Amino acid sequence: MNDFTSAVASRFAVGRTLEFTVEDRRGPLSPDDAAAVRDLARDAESNDGVPPLSEQPLLSLESAEAPVRHVIARASSAEQHRHAGRGGRGPRGPRLPQVLAYAQIDLGGTSRAGAELVVHPLVRRRGIGLAVLSRAMHVASARDRSLALWAHGDLPAARRLARSRNLVVVRELWRMERPLPAPEDLEAEGLAAADPPEGYRARTFVPGEDEPVWVRLNSRVFADHPEQGRVTxxxxxxxxxxxWFDGDAFVLVERESDGEVVGYCWTKVPTETPRTGEIYVLGVDASARGTGLGSWLLRAGLERLAAKGATTVELYVDGDNEAAVATYERAGFKRANADVQLAVG
Structure with a gap:
């Protein structure tokens, strides 16, 4: 059942009004609604050159376990009827999207509720994004949290929307990248992994067995991270x-003395962009830091990505994580762009 539905109006094209509703609901979304949100995200990415929703919100669309709320703006029933009379096409020709705008609010944090929001390119600057953002802020406030909105690619439209509610940048997530040499050229660039540091051994992740061990280790490594530390x-x-998942692309490192898993490097090669690989997540337990294990795991990840044919590798890191940024820069990574998180200062 929806907690809230309101009817509002917005200018759409020249000289006429688009009526729309804003609803906020718990998950999971229906398959039709989830598909409509994915269509919306694809249309926005095609227009903007940047995905408006990251991986986690897309995976949470139909999840009954994710601690999220969904805010959806759609054309009113009367508006849909009017457009249906034109064969589903708007006054200028483009089809009216099933979902005009969408936001997902993550309520799993303790003080801030992370959110991601997208408005269809055809109906921007009509007040729809503002209506959805206002409702998202209300959802967070009702649960004693402030809203922290991600703006992927830090686009001007997102900044304008954020300013309308006095939101300022509180966090930067950098995307860093570097060219990836062919497997036979890794050693020449000092990127070959060779053997792990003395006292450690490497193996690959075993699906169906290693999930609990990895979740516990990841929670320790990223205990202070607002998203990664909460992975379940x-x-x-x-x-x-x-x-895209491949257990052989997920390296675990055990301490030889007790067999405890103390480090990992999980890599990803998306099927839609196989020439670009990603260091998906890399972590080292506090008990193994200072051993060179982190640098070795990075090289091991690069080896696996090169073996899969990737020619570029990317990773994401918080801009204020100076130690991690320095490690990646020494390995030849450079900042490519940044996502920003906006909240009340």
Missing amino acids: MADVRAREAED
Whole structure:
């Protein structure tokens, strides 16, 4: 059942009004609504050159376990009827999208509720984004949290929307990248992994066995991280179900003395962009830091990506994580762009 539905009006094209509703609901979304949100995200990415929703919100669309709320703006029933009379086409010709705008609010944090929002390119600057953002802020406030909105690619439209509610940048997530040499050229660039540091051994992740061990280690490594430290077994299984998942591309490192897993490098090669690989997540337990294990894991990840034919590698890191940024810069990574998180200062 929806908690809230309101009817509002917005200018759409020259000289006429587009009536729309804004609803906020718990998940999971229906398959039709989830598909409509994915269509909306694809249309926005095609227009903007930047995906408006990151991986986690897309995986949470139909999840009954994710601690999220969904805010959806759609054309009113009367508006849909009017457009249906034109064969589903708007006054200027383009088809009226099934979902005009969407936001997802993550309520799993303790003080801030992370959110991502997208408005269809055909109906921007009509007040729809503002209506959805206002409702998202209300959802967060009702649960004693402030809203922290991600703006992927830090686009001007997102900044304008944020300013309308006095939101300022509170966090930067950098995307860093570097060219990836062919497998036979890794050693020449000092990127070959060779053997792990003394006292450690490497193996690959075993689906169906290693999930609990990895979740516990990841929670320790990223205990202070607002998103990564909250990854659950359900999150891991959702990623294992994706077509890009490959256990052989997920390296675990054990301490030889007790067999405890103390480090990992999980890599990803999306099926739609196989020439670009990603260091998906890399972590080292506090007990193994200072051993060179982190640098070795990075090289091991690069080896696996090169073996899969990737020619570019990317990773994401918080801009204020100076130690991690320095490590990646030494390995030849450079900042490519940044996503920003906006909140009340």
